[in-house]
Amino acid sequence: MKNKAAIIFLITALSALLTGMLFGLFAALQYLIPEFLKELIPFHKMRPFHVTTVITWIVLCATGSIYFYLTQIEKLKLFSNKLMKLHLIVFLITGLGIYLSYIFGRMEGREYLAFTPILTIPILFGWLLFGINYFKTMLKQVKNWPVYYWMWGTGIVFMMIHLTEAHLWLFPYFREHVIKDLTVQWKSYGSFVGSWNMLVYGISIYVMARIKGNDAIGRGKLAFFFYFLGLTNLMFGWAHHTYILPTQPWIRYVAYGVSMTEWIILGYMIYDWKKNLSQTKKDSYPLAYRFLVTTDFWIFINLIIALLFSIPAINFFTHGTHITVAHSMGTTIGINTTILFASLLYIVSKISAFSKKQETLIKRGLWGFNITLFLFFSALLVAGAKRSHWMYAGNDTSFSNMQDSLFWVYMAFFVFGIALTTSISIIGLPILKKLINSLRV
Amino acid sequence: MTQKTKYNFFIITILITLFVVFNGLIYTSNENENPIKLTEQGLHGQRLWQENNCWSCHQTYGLGGYLGPDLTNVYSAENKGPLYIKAFLNSGVKAMPKFNFSEAEKEALVTYLKFIDSTGYYPNYNAKFKPNGWVELEYKNEK
Numbered sequence: 001m002k003n004k005a006a007i008i009f010l011i012t013a014l015s016a017l018l019t020g021m022l023f024g025l026f027a028a029l030q031y032l033i034p035e036f037l038k039e040l041i042p043f044h045k046m047r048p049f050h051v052t053t054v055i056t057w058i059v060l061c062a063t064g065s066i067y068f069y070l071t072q073i074e075k076l077k078l079f080s081n082k083l084m085k086l087h088l089i090v091f092l093i094t095g096l097g098i099y100l101s102y103i104f105g106r107m108e109g110r111e112y113l114a115f116t117p118i119l120t121i122p123i124l125f126g127w128l129l130f131g132i133n134y135f136k137t138m139l140k141q142v143k144n145w146p147v148y149y150w151m152w153g154t155g156i157v158f159m160m161i162h163l164t165e166a167h168l169w170l171f172p173y174f175r176e177h178v179i180k181d182l183t184v185q186w187k188s189y190g191s192f193v194g195s196w197n198m199l200v201y202g203i204s205i206y207v208m209a210r211i212k213g214n215d216a217i218g219r220g221k222l223a224f225f226f227y228f229l230g231l232t233n234l235m236f237g238w239a240h241h242t243y244i245l246p247t248q249p250w251i252r253y254v255a256y257g258v259s260m261t262e263w264i265i266l267g268y269m270i271y272d273w274k275k276n277l278s279q280t281k282k283d284s285y286p287l288a289y290r291f292l293v294t295t296d297f298w299i300f301i302n303l304i305i306a307l308l309f310s311i312p313a314i315n316f317f318t319h320g321t322h323i324t325v326a327h328s329m330g331t332t333i334g335i336n337t338t339i340l341f342a343s344l345l346y347i348v349s350k351i352s353a354f355s356k357k358q359e360t361l362i363k364r365g366l367w368g369f370n371i372t373l374f375l376f377f378s379a380l381l382v383a384g385a386k387r388s389h390w391m392y393a394g395n396d397t398s399f400s401n402m403q404d405s406l407f408w409v410y411m412a413f414f415v416f417g418i419a420l421t422t423s424i425s426i427i428g429l430p431i432l433k434k435l436i437n438s439l440r441v
Numbered sequence: 442m443t444q445k446t447k448y449n450f451f452i453i454t455i456l457i458t459l460f461v462v463f464n465g466l467i468y469t470s471n472e473n474e475n476p477i478k479l480t481e482q483g484l485h486g487q488r489l490w491q492e493n494n495c496w497s498c499h500q501t502y503g504l505g506g507y508l509g510p511d512l513t514n515v516y517s518a519e520n521k522g523p524l525y526i527k528a529f530l531n532s533g534v535k536a537m538p539k540f541n542f543s544e545a546e547k548e549a550l551v552t553y554l555k556f557i558d559s560t561g562y563y564p565n566y567n568a569k570f571k572p573n574g575w576v577e578l579e580y581k582n583e584k
Contacts, residue, residue: 031508034536042538043508044494108488111496111505144443168468175487176478179560180470182502187467228452235460245502246561246580248470254463256575312576316568320503320511387507391564399510400535 003071005081005088007435009064010344012092013057014432017337020053021421028417031403031410048102048114055112056095058332061340062199063087063130066152068347069206070137079136087129094122112189113166120167124160131156146209146218147227151202154231158195162188183239183247190238197336198230204292204339207346211289226265233258240310244319252312259310266303269296286349287362291342294370298334301377302327317392323384330377337424338369344431351438358430365426372423376416383409479556486553489546498536502563508536516551516558523551 027046029037067084070076078084098115101107107114134156138149166188169175174184209218217223239255305327309318318324345362348354354362383406390402397405442450479487490496498509505511515521527547533539542550560581567579 030536034508038536038538043506043536044497044538047497047506048494107494108492110491114494114497144446150449172484174468175484177471178479178557180467182504183467186504224449228456231453231456235456236463241504242502243576244563244565244578246578251467251470311574313570313574316565316570316576320500320507320563322507325507392566403535 002438003068004439005084006064006067006071007439008088009060009067009091010347011432011435011439012095013060013064013340014344014428014435016053016060017057018425018428018432020050020057021417021424023050023053025414025417025421026050028410028414032407032414045102045105045107048107049099051112052098052102052115054332058196058200058336058340060091061343062155062196062203065203065340065343065347066134066199070134072347072350073210076137076141079133079140083129083133087126087133090122090126090129094119094126097122110166110169110185112192117167117170120163124163127156127160127163131160146215147223148202148206148209148218150224150227151198151205151230154227154234155195155198155202158191158198158234162192162195166192179245179247182245183242183251186241187238190241191234194230194234194238198234200336200339201230203343204295207288207339207342208292210346211286211292222268226268229261229264233262237262237310240315243312243315256310256312259307262303262307262310266300266307269300269303286345287354287359288342288345288349290363290366291338291345294366295335295338295342297370298330298338298373302330302334305330317388318384320391321384321387322380323388326377326380326384329380330373333373333420334377341427341431344435348431348434352434354430354434362427362430365423368423369420369427372416372419376413376420379409379413379416383413477556477559480552482549482552483556484553485546486549486551486556489542489550490553493538493540501557502561511563512554512557513561513563514558516555523555526551526554 023046026037026041027043027050030041030043030046067078071078097119101115101119106116108116113120134153138145138153142149165184168184168188169181174181205218205223209215236254237258239251240259243252243255305323309315309323309327386406386409387402390397394402495512496505498506500506500511501513503511503513515526516523529537530542530547530550531540562579562581565576565578569577569579571577
């Protein structure tokens with residue numbers, strides 16, 4: 001039996017990625033010609049469209065992948081197919097609701113979750129359905145879980161916790177106290193991202209284990225050590241977003257301490273690479289594998305940046321600049337998107353193989369992706385460095401002069417953005433076609 | 442349940458216990474120097490700030506979008522202040538949208554920004570740097 005619902009999750013996710021990037025380009029255009037299109041496609045309207053749509057990509061692709069693995073690869077019997085379908089329908093209708101809320105200008109929410117807050121209820125309900133189905137299925141049929149099953153379970157539960165936490169401002173007790181409110185808001189965002197990372201990183205370990213044909217990487221002591229480290233960071237490591245808030249210092253101390261544990265991950269990556277350096281290159285590995293190798297590269301770069309700006313003295317200067325944006329683009333595109341592409345390629349390989357020509361095209365797309373993402377990322381770093389310089393050393397120039405002086409950097413950002421969108425489309429469109437075809441047969 | 446599963450549950454239980462305590466402390470913590478609450482008018486301003494997506498371009502404490510300037514201390518900045526803020530709101534300068542706020546709404550937004558201004562400094566120009574990478578912020582009203 002095929003799992004159509006899982007495939008529809010994936011198709012929706014991929015479509016969201018392709019449209020979400022276009023929204024992003026429209027939004028970026030406003031940096032270049034602020035007065036030109038601001039009536040037609042105002043930045044403050046385009047940004048929520050962009051953000052919601054690309055988050056949809058990550059979340060739905062992870063969800064669809066997990067449903068697919070459980071039913072089609074692991075051949076487990078889902079606790080309830082009806083619940084899965086209901087989950088899909090709830091998400092699709094809520095998605096529609098969110099866009100309608102945006103189109104009609106009902107954006108009472110906040111950054112990242114700008115839609116009218118009532119829509120959070122069906123989103124939470126969808127996660128609840130996912131959670132019930134997941135745990136009911138897994139607890140009964142699988143003993144001695146490998147790490148990725150723990151990660152998915154954790155991701156689902158914490159997704160619900162932090163989505164709820166992100167809406168605590170609805171209570172006057174929180175929103176009346178601006179500093180506490182901001183702290184809780186950014187705490188929830190940090191952990192929200194941590195939660196989807198549990199889903200996505202779990203997927204990367206799963207796909208790697210399947211490609212290699214052995215489950216050792218999902219079962220070793222080390223895998224669990226990193227899982228618990230990740231969970232600790234999810235819970236307590238978010239506060240580098242809020243170092244600069246006048247909260248009580250202990251909150252910031254904890255964050256600093258916890259964030260620094262990530263050096264262990266960095267150290268381990270370098271150690272692991274050195275160990276593997278002598279092994280011969282395996283060209284015969286499937287496409288999915290190449291994407292996971294790319295992931296490693298982006299983890300490395302982003303981890304270094306994240307570690308540096310988790311040091312308060314460095315954070316002081318990078319906070320509030322595009323360096324933060326560079327980091328979020330580097331992680332969501334460089335890390336999450338490459339893992340999710342690997343997952344999609346692995347799934348497609350189970351449905352119907354790509355032709356040689358298509359494979360070559362996707363490989364080229366991946367090269368284009370890496371190069372353009374690197375340039376895109378660098379443009380943001382430059383813009384951030386200039387803004388920081390303006391904030392701390394150039395305060396006699398006005399804000400608009402500073403923005404004007406960045407024109408060519410924003411231009412580069414925009415052009416690389418177009419190139420990146422093109423590369424991602426080169427990779428994504430053939431996959432989308434395969435997925436749609438698989439529904440037909 | 443296998444031995445390993447038990448062991449994992451044990452660690453998770455510890456983490457979750459810490460997490461609950463930690464959340465409790467954060468949810469009940471008061472701002473360092475400023476336990477005053479937003480007034481009704483300030484809350485109205487906050488609502489307008491959200492409904493009109495001011496956050497998509499502006500930041501408070503560096504948090505928000507970067508198309509416009511940070512507004513944490515715009516209320517008390519030299520040569521700026523309430524009239525300056527009001528003048529901007531319906532002006533449509535540069536990338537800023539041309540809003541159509543009533544006088545009461547402008548007043549509410551100013552009250553909100555005034556409150557934010559009273560909570561602290563951003564950028565925190567007088568922060569002190571420590572050799573271990575720590576930064577000691579300057580808090581408002583601490584002197």
